[in-house]
Amino acid sequence: MKVGIIGGGAAGLMAAATITETHPEIEVFLIERNPELGKKVVISGGGRCNVTTGLRDMKTLFTKYPRGSKFLSSAFYGFPPEAVFEWFETHGVPLKIEDDGRVFPVSDNGNDVVRAFENLFEKHAVHILLSHTAKLVEKNTDGFIVHCTGHSPLVVDKLIITTGGQAYRHTGSTGDGYGFAEALGHTVTPLAASLSSFISRDTWIKELAGVSWGYAGLSTDRAATPPIAGPFLFTHSGITGPVVFAFSALAAFEPATPKTPLTIFINLFPDNTHVQIETQIRAACTLHAKKSIENIIAGFVPKSLAKNICGMAEIDAELHGGDMSKKQIERIAQTLQHIPIHAIGRGAGDEFVTAGGVELSEVNPSRMESKISPGLFFAGEILNVDGFTGGFNLQASWATGRLAGLSIAE
Numbered sequence: 001m002k003v004g005i006i007g008g009g010a011a012g013l014m015a016a017a018t019i020t021e022t023h024p025e026i027e028v029f030l031i032e033r034n035p036e037l038g039k040k041v042v043i044s045g046g047g048r049c050n051v052t053t054g055l056r057d058m059k060t061l062f063t064k065y066p067r068g069s070k071f072l073s074s075a076f077y078g079f080p081p082e083a084v085f086e087w088f089e090t091h092g093v094p095l096k097i098e099d100d101g102r103v104f105p106v107s108d109n110g111n112d113v114v115r116a117f118e119n120l121f122e123k124h125a126v127h128i129l130l131s132h133t134a135k136l137v138e139k140n141t142d143g144f145i146v147h148c149t150g151h152s153p154l155v156v157d158k159l160i161i162t163t164g165g166q167a168y169r170h171t172g173s174t175g176d177g178y179g180f181a182e183a184l185g186h187t188v189t190p191l192a193a194s195l196s197s198f199i200s201r202d203t204w205i206k207e208l209a210g211v212s213w214g215y216a217g218l219s220t221d222r223a224a225t226p227p228i229a230g231p232f233l234f235t236h237s238g239i240t241g242p243v244v245f246a247f248s249a250l251a252a253f254e255p256a257t258p259k260t261p262l263t264i265f266i267n268l269f270p271d272n273t274h275v276q277i278e279t280q281i282r283a284a285c286t287l288h289a290k291k292s293i294e295n296i297i298a299g300f301v302p303k304s305l306a307k308n309i310c311g312m313a314e315i316d317a318e319l320h321g322g323d324m325s326k327k328q329i330e331r332i333a334q335t336l337q338h339i340p341i342h343a344i345g346r347g348a349g350d351e352f353v354t355a356g357g358v359e360l361s362e363v364n365p366s367r368m369e370s371k372i373s374p375g376l377f378f379a380g381e382i383l384n385v386d387g388f389t390g391g392f393n394l395q396a397s398w399a400t401g402r403l404a405g406l407s408i409a410e
């Protein structure tokens with residue numbers, strides 16, 4: 001049997017490895033447009049490659065996927081994070097779990113992750129077609145024909161499409177697979193950037209560039225997006241950081257344009273009630289009755305932010321603590337827990353993953369096989385599956401790639 005795999009990223013590598021290890025008699029052709037394998041894997045996690053997560057509880061694990069968690073069930077029970085961990089360790093990549101639960105190679109080098117596959121493919125003689133771009137995919141009675149640059153049409157019995165999403169396009173993931181899926185009868189859902197920063201129209205943000213905050217809540221009045229909390233950072237043009245990425249995933253399909261800005265509310269004290277904050281401000285105003293309110297607030301938040309808090313609460317920053325009225329203290333407390341940011345765009349090209357993809361109801365979740373075109377399989381980010389930061393996207397790619405490989409080899 002001949003199997004074609006289009007895309008030598010995380011999912012394609014794992015699918016090829018699985019087939020060749022379980023059924024070495026199957027001829028595997030791995031087609032990759034880049035001159036090297038796993039370009040995105042290598043740069044992931046800032047070059048350290050956050051391979052998977054240290055999370056072991058499946059229920060919690062599924063909460064890390066804004067889209068596709070139910071679909072991932074079979075793939076994850078078959079190849080959970082601990083199995084991924086073990087797989088890499090037994091293939092010569094020792095891993096470590098960091099305090100925040102992220103898993104990295106001990107070497108902190110993403111190249112080692114890809115090298116594990118290269119070593120395996122050398123041993124098993126997988127046909128690696130580097131610098132070959134798939135242009136067209138057809139199905140006939142015998143199987144699939146892949147037309148790619150620099151090669152005569154490749155005829156295979158089964159085909160796995162693992163071309164990824166369309167984030168960080170310069171890594172080769174340009175979204176070609178969506179067209180291949182459609183050509184073979186599949187539906188592709190609307191696509192959107194996920195795990196991105198936001199650009200804000202609020203000019204005051206510029207003054208705060210570089211100011212970070214360890215734990216803030218983000219919410220919006222658009223009902224579809226639940227509130228979420230974590231670290232964030234002001235940039236010269238907006239906001240970024242782990243909680244912003246997570247929020248962007250939840251709000252991936254919410255418009256954020258100059259015409260329809262997305263109002264994001266920042267709560268600097270998400271673990272405190274409004275009354276608690278008010279009480280603390282009142283106590284500080286009493287204690288520092290002769291200090292300006294700006295300086296008093298600077299005891300709670302960075303100084304550059306304190307001035308803006310006064311502005312947003314419409315209170316003279318020079319007003320003394322002892323002169324603050326009950327209403328004014330209330331307004332300060334309210335602002336600290338409800339700073340509005342008007343997002344008019346997402347950081348262009350800086351998103352980590354694509355939300356949306358091949359419609360999941362058209363793919364068998366226990367095999368990763370198309371329900372429309374038998375013999376066709378999908379794995380990885382091309383599917384309408386995406387996770388938060390923390391190793392969850394690679395985990396999904398390894399697990400679905402493995403399941404596609406096992407199903408093909410059956």
Ligand SMILES: Cc1cc2nc3c(=O)[nH]c(=O)nc-3n(C[C@H](O)[C@H](O)[C@H](O)COP(=O)(O)OP(=O)(O)OC[C@H]3O[C@@H](n4cnc5c(N)ncnc54)[C@H](O)[C@@H]3O)c2cc1C
Pocket residue numbers: 006007008009010011012031032033034037038039040041043044045046049050051052132133134135162163164165167168171172173174175176177351352353379380381382390391392393394395397
């Ligand atoms: C900067 C960055 C950092 C990230 N860090 C992490 C992290 O630390 N942990 C984590 O879990 N996730 C991370 N992600 C997300 C994760 O890397 C992806 O979700 C994952 O790589 C997707 O795997 P995939 O195999 O589906 O697709 P990809 O890894 O994108 O691979 C697709 C491959 O297909 C090839 N291809 C596409 N079209 C064609 C064609 N027509 N012909 C031939 N080849 C083609 C591409 O060149 C590419 O190599 C990060 C993403 C980015 C952009």
